Amino acid sequence: MTALPVPLADVRGLVDGALRAAVGRLDPHTYRVAAYHLGWTDGEGRPCPGPAGKALRPALALLSARAAGAPPESALPGAVAVELTHAFSLLHDDIMDGDRTRRHRPAAWTVFGESGAILAGDALMTLAVEVLLEAPGQGSARAARAMAAATRRLIAGQSLDLDFETRDHITLEECQEMVAGKTAALLACSCSIGAVLDAAPEPLTAALEEFGADLGMAFQLVDDLLGIWGDPAVTGKPALSDLRSRKMSLPVVAALNSGTPASARLAGLYTRPEPLEEDELAEAARLIDMAGGKAWTEAEAARRIGRARDRLARAALPDPVRAEFLHVADFVTRRDH
Amino acid sequence: MTALPVPLADVRGLVDGALRAAVGRLDPHTYRVAAYHLGWTDGEGRPCPGPAGKALRPALALLSARAAGAPPESALPGAVAVELTHAFSLLHDDIMDGDRTRRHRPAAWTVFGESGAILAGDALMTLAVEVLLEAPGQGSARAARAMAAATRRLIAGQSLDLDFETRDHITLEECQEMVAGKTAALLACSCSIGAVLDAAPEPLTAALEEFGADLGMAFQLVDDLLGIWGDPAVTGKPALSDLRSRKMSLPVVAALNSGTPASARLAGLYTRPEPLEEDELAEAARLIDMAGGKAWTEAEAARRIGRARDRLARAALPDPVRAEFLHVADFVTRRDH
Numbered sequence: 001m002t003a004l005p006v007p008l009a010d011v012r013g014l015v016d017g018a019l020r021a022a023v024g025r026l027d028p029h030t031y032r033v034a035a036y037h038l039g040w041t042d043g044e045g046r047p048c049p050g051p052a053g054k055a056l057r058p059a060l061a062l063l064s065a066r067a068a069g070a071p072p073e074s075a076l077p078g079a080v081a082v083e084l085t086h087a088f089s090l091l092h093d094d095i096m097d098g099d100r101t102r103r104h105r106p107a108a109w110t111v112f113g114e115s116g117a118i119l120a121g122d123a124l125m126t127l128a129v130e131v132l133l134e135a136p137g138q139g140s141a142r143a144a145r146a147m148a149a150a151t152r153r154l155i156a157g158q159s160l161d162l163d164f165e166t167r168d169h170i171t172l173e174e175c176q177e178m179v180a181g182k183t184a185a186l187l188a189c190s191c192s193i194g195a196v197l198d199a200a201p202e203p204l205t206a207a208l209e210e211f212g213a214d215l216g217m218a219f220q221l222v223d224d225l226l227g228i229w230g231d232p233a234v235t236g237k238p239a240l241s242d243l244r245s246r247k248m249s250l251p252v253v254a255a256l257n258s259g260t261p262a263s264a265r266l267a268g269l270y271t272r273p274e275p276l277e278e279d280e281l282a283e284a285a286r287l288i289d290m291a292g293g294k295a296w297t298e299a300e301a302a303r304r305i306g307r308a309r310d311r312l313a314r315a316a317l318p319d320p321v322r323a324e325f326l327h328v329a330d331f332v333t334r335r336d337h
Numbered sequence: 338m339t340a341l342p343v344p345l346a347d348v349r350g351l352v353d354g355a356l357r358a359a360v361g362r363l364d365p366h367t368y369r370v371a372a373y374h375l376g377w378t379d380g381e382g383r384p385c386p387g388p389a390g391k392a393l394r395p396a397l398a399l400l401s402a403r404a405a406g407a408p409p410e411s412a413l414p415g416a417v418a419v420e421l422t423h424a425f426s427l428l429h430d431d432i433m434d435g436d437r438t439r440r441h442r443p444a445a446w447t448v449f450g451e452s453g454a455i456l457a458g459d460a461l462m463t464l465a466v467e468v469l470l471e472a473p474g475q476g477s478a479r480a481a482r483a484m485a486a487a488t489r490r491l492i493a494g495q496s497l498d499l500d501f502e503t504r505d506h507i508t509l510e511e512c513q514e515m516v517a518g519k520t521a522a523l524l525a526c527s528c529s530i531g532a533v534l535d536a537a538p539e540p541l542t543a544a545l546e547e548f549g550a551d552l553g554m555a556f557q558l559v560d561d562l563l564g565i566w567g568d569p570a571v572t573g574k575p576a577l578s579d580l581r582s583r584k585m586s587l588p589v590v591a592a593l594n595s596g597t598p599a600s601a602r603l604a605g606l607y608t609r610p611e612p613l614e615e616d617e618l619a620e621a622a623r624l625i626d627m628a629g630g631k632a633w634t635e636a637e638a639a640r641r642i643g644r645a646r647d648r649l650a651r652a653a654l655p656d657p658v659r660a661e662f663l664h665v666a667d668f669v670t671r672r673d674h
Binding site for chain 2 (some may be wrong): 025027030097118119123127130134150
């Protein structure tokens with residue numbers, strides 16, 4: 001299993017207390033849903049061992065403070081805010097997408113009902129803004145504004161994704177635009193928010209944000225590869241899981257738009273109303289590969305990571321911080337889960 | 338019909354352009370849901386005549402700028418933000434409460450689906466924060482923080498209201514706490530946000546907020562009276578509508594907690610699983626009255642308005658502004674719709 005870089009593994013210790021303090025301000029009913037969703041408690045409110053999730057976004061937020069020469073602790077409000085916003089978006093997305101499972105547990109809406117999950121999502125989104133606006137220092141309002149703008153892009157991405165469900169044809173550009181909102185916007189914000197909180201100069205925060213946008217695209221490209229060709233024993237998801245749900249992921253959309261004979265056969269399989277059998281799932285994966293969807297996705301992930309590295313190389317960063325950002329970029333591209 | 342005070346009627350002209358500009362930033366799918374919900378377009382996206390709603394909150398926001406000696410235009414971002422937040426909460430509440438009608442039209446979620454309405458609500462909430470943080474002037478971040486805190490209280494109120502649905506007994510204190518969140522928090526914010534944006538001194542903004550909190554409680558108390566004893570021809574709702582839906586409104590909860598023989602009979606009627614017949618609805622209204630629920634609500638509304646007036650009297654306000662706030666308070670208590 002590809003290991004998280006060391007700074008990522010240590011992040012929980014720094015962020016968890018601040019995150020728990022923020023969420024602890026919610027009313028008791030909303031708290032219960034949020035605590036379950038964050039992996040702190042079970043459906044009965046009993047404490048759970050170990051937190052869920054990779055803590056990738058908070059780790060990047062802490063790193064982005066160091067990019068501006070500030071101590072990582074100064075970005076704690078930013079780390080908490082990006083984690084809260086991520087949690088909000090997953091809570092609402094699971095309802096909208098009808099996903100019943102999240103991180104190997106029943107999704108919050110299946111446990112507490114849709115109303116409880118809608119409300120908890122609303123509360124976490126508001127809390128993210130409050131936490132940023134309460135941060136000491138000059139960059140607090142600018143950080144809250146960056147967070148709100150990222151949230152608007154995230155919502156636009158999810159909106160496009162919902163629209164795809166009603167469409168016969170999706171272009172690769174539209175699919176990339178969807179991912180730029182749904183995944184990359186919040187990662188771009190995570191990579192810059194610590195520097196923004198520290199009132200760092202605009203060229204630095206812009207470079208970090210652009211690095212994060214490319215990192216975010218690469219993250220999703222790799223995620224989409226794992227969703228088809230990932231090892232179930234490592235990803236924790238069933239084999240070919242994205243194909244089972246007929247997800248319009250980037251490799252699929254690239255394949256469907258390739259104009260090859262394989263893409264026509266794939267379209268026939270993918271638009272069928274009936275569930276796909278095991279052999280048909282394997283066939284769909286082969287067709288995506290034959291139509292060039294896998295190769296395009298791998299190449300695009302490599303191109304995005306290359307561009308992310310270039311942006312970082314041109315930014316005025318302390319060397320150890322640059323090295324850690326590159327470490328995270330490596331993790332994102334080489335990870336197997 | 339009790340008329341709106343003049344300043345209220347003129348508000349739409351000032352606020353509408355700014356509101357439309359803000360909502361116009363949303364992605365096209367989310368925009369469509371929001372524009373329908375705000376009464377600008379029909380379900381097909383065609384423009385509708387005349388905007389919906391009383392514009393009470395934006396009117397108070399503009400007035401609160403004048404309270405601090407600033408021109409009403411300076412509070413436009415505040416007026417837009419409170420209207421956006423109100424719109425967000427109605428969008429999500431209608432889904433959670435299963436309400437299929439809003440302002441004499443099908444609720445947005447029945448037209449665009451739950452997912453579209455969840456997402457549009459999320460977008461409007463984020464937009465409220467963005468609009469405030471983009472406002473020029475020193476008070477912008479403080480205003481966004483006040484708005485986020487009010488939104489958190491609003492969510493806590495809705496959370497308590499959802500909890501009531503699963504409960505056998507609700508105290509009058511709990512019901513008032515619910516209303517303090519669900520209705521009064523945003524009105525309190527509306528009454529002060531213009532002054533906050535103008536970076537007015539804390540004693541003034543606190544007095545305006547307290548005025549608004551009492552005004553908001555009175556508003557809901559009157560609303561609850563109209564929901565039972567209002568004239569359907571004027572309110573636009575069916576007679577006894579709150580009793581049909583077995584709403585745990587303040588007069589009902591006051592009556593149920595009165596310890597009178599009438600309250601016991603009311604409890605018997607109200608907890609029955611079957612829908613109530615017309616004669617039973619009339620009987621329930623009579624029992625609420627006999628149990629003192631109507632008298633308590635009227636007295637509490639008067640007490641709250643009296644307290645609101647006292648708070649205003651002690652605040653350092655220009656006389657014409659105080660007069661207009663009192664005008665709004667009169668409208669809130671004397672209105673018949």
